[in-house]
Amino acid sequence: MAGAFAPSSFELVGFNILNLADVTEQEILSELKYDLLERDVLQASDRLEQIQEKLRVLFGRPFLQLGIAAYDEKKKAFVDFGRKINHSFLTKQLAHQEAGSGFRQIYSQLWQDRQPLVLEDVEQADIPEDLRQQILGIGIRSAILALLPYGDDTVGLLELGSPNVNDLDEFCLEKVNQFVPLFAVAVKRNAEEIQTRVQAIIKEKFTAIHPTMEWRFTDAALNLLAKVEEGNKNAEIEPIVFHDVYPLHGSSDIRSSSTARNDAIQGDLIEHLTLANKVLKKASEFQALPILDELKFYVTKHLRRLRQGILTGDEVSIFESLKTEVEPLFEYLSQNTPDLRPVIANYWSNMDPDLGILYKRRKEFEQSVTLLNDTVSDYLDEEEEKAQEMFPHYFQRLKTDGVEHNIYVGASLVENKPFDLVFLKNLRLWQLLVMIEITRRTAELRDKLPVPLETTQLILIHGQPLNIRFRLDERQFDVDGAYNIRYEIIKKRIDKATVLGTGERLTQPGYIALVYAQQREADEYLEYLDYLQDRGLLEPEVEELELEELQGVKGLLALRVKVKLG
Template sequence: MKLDQLKLNIDEIPFKKSLSFLPLINMLKEEKKNGFNLQAESILRVIEGNTSLLKADFDIKEVGKFEKEIHALMSYFFTPTQYKNDIGVASSPFDDHNFYFTPNYLKVYGDENIEIEMVEQKKQDKCYMTFTMLMYAYLMILPKFYKFNLNMDYLFMYRMTDKLNGLVRYYKIEFNEKCVDVTHNGTIPVASEDDIREMINDPMNLDFWLKTIPLNNFTFRGFLTFRYVDVTQIEVISSLKSQLLEKSSILNNNNFNDLEQNIRSLLSLPNLNLGVLALAMSQGNVDNPADFWHGFVDPNKYKCDAYQGTIYEEAAKSGAPVLINDLAKRPNLKPLEQELLNLGIRNISIIPLHYEGELVGMMELGSPKAFDISFTKLRIIKDVIPVFSIAVKRTSDELRNRIEATIKEECTAIHPSVEWRFQQAAGNLLNKKELGETVQMEEIVFKEVHPLYGAIDVRHSSVIRNQTIQDDLVEQLQLARKVLREAYADRKMPIYDQLIYKIDFFIDGIRKGLSSGDEMNVLNFIRHDVESLFPHFKENSDSLMLAIEEYHNNIDSELNIVYKRRKDFEDSLGIINDCATAYIEKEQEKAQEMFPHYFEKYRTDGVEHNIYIGQSISEQKPFDRIYLKNLRLWQLIVSAELARKTESLKGSLPIDLDVTGLILVHSQPLAIRFRQDEKKFDVDGAYNIRYEIVKKRIDKAEIKGTNERLTQPGKLAIIFSQEGEMVEYQRYLEYLVAKGYFEDDIEHLQLEDLQGVYGLRAIRVTVKKGVEPKEALVVAKELKLND
């Protein structure tokens, strides 16, 4: 319910209230009585004899007559240091009648160059003020009369903007109600803990609050004190993170200007300049792979090589921020560094941005004033540096993808479940063009869709692939060695013996482990140093000719290398992927009968699939959560059958490969947007990015407290973060265990934290072998999910 829809009378507060110093005075007397308290004694001495201050109802118009005494009373809440430094105020209960102010309060509210607004509530109308007072009233009533503490730390927050330099400060309001006596005349209204929790769950419905705990017979006497607590750092960092996770945070000039202004406010440097550029290290030099710049200098004037030997390359190679307090005093400036000075930048910091250990860009902080940016300022922004890295990486990838999309001859086919929306958008575009408007095709977004993600993956595929490369290289080296041994036996030339020694050196090194560049080095050696001798050998002995013939017979005619184990691996992987792809495509077509949903798959060292289901994807059929449950059960059954089918392939594969299964459960709906540059759908919005991050990292998840990988051959792992998800999948698995799809060994596991992903848990179950498969829809009907 909106505030302006409240039925309560906003012109009358339904309780009695009055200004009184008596609660504080009584508290001071009690403190003095119970122990030696110099402050209480000192304050009481100042107000001694002033009976007017002892009134239960003090007229606020009389405040000026007792300025000295009230200042003494307020020193209980505002020490001399707090009085000097804080923004504070005291007021009568639930009235906009302030009677005591700290100097900074008067300074801020008296400065016409400071704009003050309440965050998320710019329009402070009478209705909102009524809401404010009622909230404070209940904050005092609930703990005293119902033993229920209500914590609303950030109930109200103010934004103060300096109009002269644009810097913004954020303050939350801490109020102290110690000197308000709350009394009730008559029988206290009865309210259970459940009633109070229901009130809290519906905070805007104050009619319900007033009905549950009426305020008519409550009386509030005393005064309230308020302190403005600076939370700028927390709020600005939070705002920066939200901005950076938006797709256009860096490319869009307006958005980038907002980022720069937020950084200025965070560091309290109104003249600070922000720059961000995508860079990487290539063969030890600074490179710009994404052609994306938002930096200080003109990229058309200074190319990548201009950055070599500068503070930028120093930061890139060291991996740590470089801070130059005064660029004008730095000796031997490079042309690029001189250009920075010409642009008016004297104080500069270059901060390298890394994503998963890879340098993806640079962040520039510059000021025209020397020593403006200190190392303490850099510590303040350290928490947002990783988010800048993600934003740069994402932006760079998007730009690369756009470039690739322009040279693609084929576009991704549109899935039938969403074809209607593209037809609708195309129709709207044609209609507008007919009217002579210059328009682009509208964005295609499906909101409030539920994601399902699953994957089968070949276990240790990278290790096996490396091993097959090693085996092929060793075989080719041994075949070459045999040729050279025959040549040496026929004619004992030292060069042949030296080449044999080098081959043995390569074989020994490869067997110990394959390093980057080893394969190319070996092949270059064979082609240039060994195979080049073969024409010279043709007039030699028969045994040498046989060795050369054997060498050529084992070499792939197209690749000109030994390609046996690698081919076996790739063939085995291809068979598994073909089997999985064919099965999941066939079952997916049947699953569309449940409810139209978007489906996509892609091959890696296995097969992954994404499913999105929700009302926005269906043009006509109404969506019900039962369809989501049905699809989740279908995914479990399909995953079990995929495990069985891939296991049954083992005897026929050139290389036996183990396959693991994984499902990620995500309970919150999200939005997907069609990206024109890549002709594909992607999750939309900053919050939903976390879902994609989790997907990319869970395949390496380990069980908490062990080194054991969650995914194991013959088992299906279901990862989730919410308790309700576990309960739902526990129900499905118990049924499927009874039906013979899984063994009765359901494991509940906690997972080790991953980078940026915390608190994940999992259920793991063993797929039962040798069971006749059933169609997923039949099992769903047996579970009565279709009813």
């Protein structure tokens, strides 16, 4: 059979049935999911180009463009992730070209509808004409814009664009809706990573930042990140300078605090030495030790001199002498002479348990200072919160023997908020009202203090704006420029100002003193004082005074007015 019928003698005829499934869409969506889970994927241009190529395959549009813009909740706007990190082709271009009302209108529609916006044919789309021309100007003929929701928030905007009419239409939305959540997660994570890096830069380069200025420090950190991303590994943080800000300075000082502190030190040392001398005299009745006579001599000598006044270094030197020479002897006497134990026990009972020294008057002084400072500080902080609501400004409060505050206000300090001089005038009047209330509260507190201390209130008027710069080495703000330094010099010296020809201290308890250099500065404040007198907050008389020269600062003048305390 095999020889009779060769294989070549047969012809087979038939057909195959194959089931083919297009899995391109599923594969691409799966790849996009893994791509967008990668760290920093939105910050690397080559990675975004790969994602863009996959979207071109998914839509079958070889010229499709991908754009992403992040949404900043604080700024209420779509912004860069960090300058070069942004990959928006539409939002970024239109923002730079100031598309105006048309630009805002298209995004208002997005926010209102919460649905992707499809522009199948930009030339025929129902959009403002100025916006149409600008979109066409960047080569886009059809586009889809879709918000990126994350929970209840919107974290960004997805842009798809094409140079061809009808390349993107309503039929594309089904695919768009499938990968919008993937981009939303990527944008959210990217924003959090950048924020972490920004905060790390701020923590390293700066100290705690005042909320009013936080935006500027964030911008500087983002700019630094962008430079590093461009390959400049040695990039430095840019200077932080705020131009044309108006300063307000005020202080509430404790009157004669140095004298009161010295009196407290002197009183404690005299009592401490007196108690020590009492033990030494009693010990001499029981033991004839030459060292006792020598110590009594030195203790008595210190007491005589201390009653004449205290000198710098007395507190430390006397403390060391008592600890190294006198008190070790008390330990010996207590162990070997039982009759001395009561007087020695009385000595120790008068010592502060934590410090090991007699600390009565100094403790009372410190308690009084603390209570005064806390009263002033708490009230200032309370009122400052209200003042921030009037207009955002920089506020700094410092505690020493008293409380001083510095305020800067101006357009450069705030972001996207118009500034008017009415806000400056409002702050100046607010400051006066605060100082009046501080005067009243500290006066009422005087008789309740362990040491009856008084405060004096001072305001420095400076009518001209100046520039302030953040000093990285000192991590604080300082005035910028030689001309503006005069303001800082005056601020540091006016607390010791005296009235010309009399030697009287300018600042007095129950009064508010206002120092100025130009008459026009005083004229504004005289109007405020007139108003406050009419309200019954100030006494009728306003003193106009000339001040003595302050270490090279000449020509300063002052107003002084008494606060009604009743």
